[in-house]
Amino acid sequence: MYDKVLVIGNGGREHAIVWKLAQSPRIQTIYVAPGNAGTSTESKAVNVDIDVKSNKAVVDWCKANGIALVAIGPEEYLCRGLADDLEAAGVKCFGPSAKAAEIEASKAFSKDFMAKHGIPTAQYQNFENAESAKTYIRNADFPALVVKASGLAAGKGVIVAADKTEAIAAIDTIMKDKVLGSAGDTVVVEELLDGDEISVLVFSDGVNYSIMPPAQDHKRLKDGDQGPNTGGMGAYCPCPLVSDQVMEQIKVEVVQRTLDGMRKDGRKFVGVLFAGIMLTKSGPKVLEFNCRFGDPETESVLPLLESDLYETMLACTEGNLPRAVPVWKKNLYAVGVVLASGGYPQSYPKGKIITGLEKAREHGVQIFHAGTAKSENHIVTSGGRVMVCLATHSDLRTAKQLAQLGAEIVHFEGKFFRHDIAFRAIGRVSKKDPLTYSMSGVDIAAGDRLVKSITALTDSTKRPGTMGSIGGFGGLFDLKAAGYTDPILVSGTDGVGTKLKVAQSFHFHDTIGIDLVAMCVNDILAQGAEPLFFLDYFACGKLDPGVAKQVIAGIAEGCRQAKCSLIGGETAEMPGMYAIGDYDLAGFSVGAVERDRVLPRSDIKDGDVIIGFPSSGIHSNGYSLVRKVVERAGLRYGDRAPFEESKRLGEVLLTPTKIYIKMLLNAVKKGYIKALAHITGGGLTENIPRVLPPGYGAFLDCNNWVIQPVFKWIANEGNIGDEEMLRTFNCGLGMVAIASPSDAQAIIDESEGQGRIVGQILAIEEGSPKVNVRNFQESLNTRADKIVKRKFGVLISGSGTNLQALIDHIENMKGRSAAEIVLVISNVDGVEGLRRAQRAGIPTKVISHKGYKVRAEYDMKLHEALTAAGVEFIILAGFMRIITAEFINKWPGRIINIHPSLLPSFKGHDAHRQVLAAGVKITGCTVHFVVPEIDSGAIIAQGATTVELDDTEETLQERVKKVEHRVFPEAMEMVAQGKVFLQPDG
Missing domain, CATH: 3.90.600.10 (Phosphoribosylglycinamide synthetase, C-terminal domain)
Incomplete structure (x- = not known):
């Protein structure tokens, strides 16, 4: 006879249950309500539409369809008595009654139950009055820092506070602000326990029980147990952190006492009892009970079950678990x-x-x-x-x-996962396990998998001249194919230094590879060379393919930014040389420069200007000192940055080094630049002299660039003097160029407006300082008044290069911009502009114009989305739609557009063609307010460029774009700061 089973739920836990039940020879069909896309693919399984929130509807459906057993996943259905109603109707249910489920439904009841039956747990007290709870927290002679909403709160009812102030605030959040509704009418305040937390799941028929192998969940969102609590980011089983002796103690003091106590109190427990247990120095203590399978523990426990899950569930419902005691797989x-x-x-x-x-x-x-x-x-x-x-x-x-x-x-947009599941246990597995070559520290298979997984990454960096792919004995590159005639090869090698320690401590490896590429390619750019190819060396004690792939993905991203090919590398696994979790990096870049373009040039002279290009932060030098400052400040990398509270300290310190190839290579090739100094170790005072001829010095004025807040914090927290700061850090300038004054604007234009004149070259007497810096302390200590941010929404249709210029401007201002982009909307899905916004952490929406019979209806959809996001100003950045007068009138003086000509000349969509046909010698772009008449609004800003004799529409468009990328952000900033506004008369 074959049975029909109903599983209620739609999570990973329910999929695992369905997957295991499907292996039973006794089952004909497994119905899943509501199920998910995975449950429906399992053999014997069918998703069904039942109103699972109605006990009666479930009972009637089960009776009508001859269901032999119901297995309930989520606690909410058990707590409201679904198991009781099913049993009353003669349908077997694997899950406890509502009275037994109260052990999860009420944390106050659960704690009182544990106290009554001598079950070890943390010190606690229940409260229905917020002020009494706060007094208890203040006066407790133990850390009363755990605040729990007593009722069901979808996994969000527990707050583990860092101190008493935070715990008291949690009381207000739950009891006064009612963020969890009635679930927080009663709170439990309990002692913060220290130790390893494990999950113990138990099959029970009410009298007999069988303990499953212990598992360990990982609640925090990010690696290293950082970030907020979640429903669980992964689990493993069995957990080797608990000994056989401690498991026996858990069996006697927790499991036996709990099931006996429930039975004595008239709450016989049938189903799965879940105990969250902390392994403290004074023994195991219960943190919480659940009345069902845990999630994500179930997904790691059931694959180890050798025997038939259905038989065990049936035996539990029949009060005869000894008939089908579960059997578990060994050594797995x-x-x-x-x-x-x-x-x-x-x-x-x-x-x-x-x-x-x-x-x-x-x-x-x-x-x-x-x-x-x-x-x-x-x-x-x-x-x-x-x-x-x-x-x-x-x-x-x-x-x-x-x-x-x-x-x-597995891939989907926005995917996130932890890379350190089981990190507490790895390395503590029993020494008696049989040795393998993999366990001795060298895992060839892991290396092979890594190579396969990164091939697509390296292929994405290919450029003209690249030959072959990774995996050979050497990397090949064809200089002729790269377009060189009389080249000189330039090579550079570097590492990332102790910035690696920050990445490893913070468990964030995504961007450190960008640093590695940047340190090498920026160096060879300073010789005038274009980077052609790159090789990396990754050394570790134990290869973690996930971490290695993150690092190499960063290297590939750096190569894409530098437009060089990642043609090879070495991954060295050396047990004993490095600790588990540690790794080291080295990079090697080779570039080429035509013989007559090598830098620095010999014609640097008195009166030449110094153009500074902003750094993204500390870059990759000085981290031994930075780490000392962090230690002195008593901070952890997961703490909020004291100078940038919207980010964690580790996030700020790991901001990748800026790569200056795209910004400066064209200016180098065109001969505008006489010298480049990459500001690395040695800071401004020791790197600029490397490119200066004898008899000349650099005179810098710090009032001409932005020194980011991180440098002020380092100087103040570490009590570091000006001279030490200037010779250790870039202090806001990652690259410095020297040029004739007549070429300065061309260089700034080529850099899309990111360069600024920060000083000049002057003749000096022998023995005088080669670098003189004015106003450093003044700039370091300047605190701008709090800037009011104006919220901008950007409408796009394509690649979003102007959007990128706006994003870069805000980023480079390091918090000093008055503009904030809060929403990007595209009328076309999948365009690069959306990805640019998402990489910058800006919310995006796709609102297609298709399907609207009237243009105004579509515009009103835009209006609704923009208004909902709190947008104050709208920027049209390549939005290929003509917006209606109705829409414009709803945003008077608050819509900005850029047009690729010097208005009022050459209006319309084919401006470049009109410019060429007219034979004019100058063109440019215009940023203007939008009015119903096309290209007729008041002008905010304009930028000009020349029209060359051999220009085509395409070449002219590219030149104008560079001007747009400078002028558009400047116009946005003027509007945001209120320096420009549209008066009622237009």
């Missing part, structure tokens, strides 16, 4: 990595297409779906936690690496 680990949507655990987008699922399965990775749905022929995201990549192996490290490989392969 399971590791699950959660893939989350960008923005989780806060708001996040849905409907993102998921790819790579089959490829991940080819590597032996099991995918358990959670927040997924089917849309046409695609599987798309529909929740915060999207899926779990699960792998099993006899070696925990290998299981972790395989699961992480799966997480790398």
Whole structure:
């Protein structure tokens, strides 16, 4: 006889349950309500539409369809008595009654229950009055820093405070602000325990029980247990942190006492009891009880079950668990990595297409779906936690690496996951495990997988001259194919220094590869050379393919920015040379310069100007000193940056080094620049002299550039003098150019307005300082008045190069811009402009114009979206739609456009063609307010460029674009600061 089963829920836990139940020979069909895109693909499984929020609807459906067993996943259905109603109707249910489920539904009840039955737990007290709770926190002789809403709060009801002030604030948040509704009417305040947290799940028939292998969840969002709490970012099983002796203690003092106590209190527990336990120095203590399978623990526990899950569930409902005691696989680990949507655990987008699922399965990775749905022929995201990549192996490290490989392969826009699941246990696995070559420290298979996973990354950096691909004994490059006639080769090598320590401590490896490329290619640019190809050296004690791929992805991104090819590298795994988790990097870049363009030139003279190009921050030098300052300040990298509170300190310190190739190479090739100094170790005072001829010095005025707040903080916190700052850090200038005054504006234009004249070259007497810096202390201590930010929305249709110029301007101002882009809307999906905004962390929307019969209807949709985002001004940056007068009249004097000519001449869409036909010698661009008459609004700013005799529409367009990229941000800033506004008379 074959049975029909109903599983209620739609998460990764339910998919894992369905997957395991489908292996039972006794089951004919598994119905899942509502299920997800993964449950419907399992053999025997069918998603069904039942009103699961109605107990009666579920009971009636089960009776009508001959359901032999109902397995309930989420606690909410158990807490409202669904199991009771099913049992009353004669339908077996694997899950406790509402009275038994109160052990999760009420944390106050749960704590009192533990106290009553002698179950070890943290010191606590329950409160219905906020002021009493605050007094308890203030007066407790232990750290009363854990505040829990007693009721069900979807995993968001526990706040672990850093101090008493934070704990008291949590009381107000829950009890006074009512952020969790009635779930926070009662709160539990309890002692903060210290130790390793584990999850112990138990099958129970009410009397008999069987303990599953212990698991460990990872609640925090980011690597290294940083970031906010979540529903769980991954789990592994079994957890080797708990000994057999401690498990026996848990069995006697927790499991036995709990099930006996529930039975004595008339709350017999049938189903899965979940105990969250802290392994403290004084023994195991219960943090919480749940009345069901945990998520994501279930996804890592059930793959280790050898026996039939259905038989065990049935036996529990029949009060006869000894009939089907579960049997577990030996010498096997399971590791699950959660893939989350960008923005989780806060708001996040849905409907993102998921790819790579089959490829991940080819590597032996099991995918358990959670927040997924089917849309046409695609599987798309529909929740915060999207899926779990699960792998099993006899070696925990290998299981972790395989699961992480799966997480790398599966792709959807905004994907996020932790790279350190099981990090506490790795290295503490029993020494009695049989040794393998992989366990001795060298994993050839991991290296092979890494090479396969990065091939696409390296291929994305190919440029003319590149030959072959990675994996050979050497990298090949064809100079002739790159277009050189009489080249000199220039090579550079560098590392990233102790900035690596920050990346490793903060568990953020995505951008350190950009630093590596930048340090090498900026050096050879200073010789006038164009970087052609790059090689890297990655050395570690134990290869973590996920970390290595992040680093190499950063290197590839750096190569793309520098327009050079990543043609090879070496990955060295050296157990004993480096600690687990540590790695070192070195980079090697080769470039070429035509013989007559080598820098520095010999014609530097008195009166030449110094043009400074802003750094992105500290870049990659001085980090030994920076780390000392952080230590002196008593800060951690996960703390808020004291000088930029919107970011973590680690985020700011890991801002990648700026790459100046795109900004400066054209100016170098055109002969505008006499010398370039890359401001690295040695700072301004020791790098600029490297390019100066005898008898000349550099005179800089700090009032001419922005010194970012991080440098002020370093100087103040470390009590570092001016001279030490100037010879250690770039202090806001990452690259310095020397040029004739007549070429200065051309260089600034080529850099899209990012360069600024910061000083000049003057003749000096022998023995005088080669670099003189004025107003350093004044600039360092200047605090601008608080800037009022004006919110801009940008409308685009394509690649978004002007949008990028606006983004770069705001970033380069380092918080001093009065403009803030809060929304980018495109009428076309998938365009590069959207990706530019997303990389900058700017919210985006796609609002297609198709399907609207009347143009004004579409414009009103735009209006609604812009208004909802709080937009104050609108910028049209390549928006290929003519907006209606109705829309313009709703935003009078608040819409800005740029036109590629010097208005009022050459209006319309074909301005470049009109310019060439007219034979004029000068053209440019105009930023203007938008009015109903096309290209007729008041002019905000203009920029000019020449028209060459051999210009085509395409070459003229490119030259004008460079001017646009300078003028458009300047105009936006003037509007944001209120320096320019449209009066009622136009």
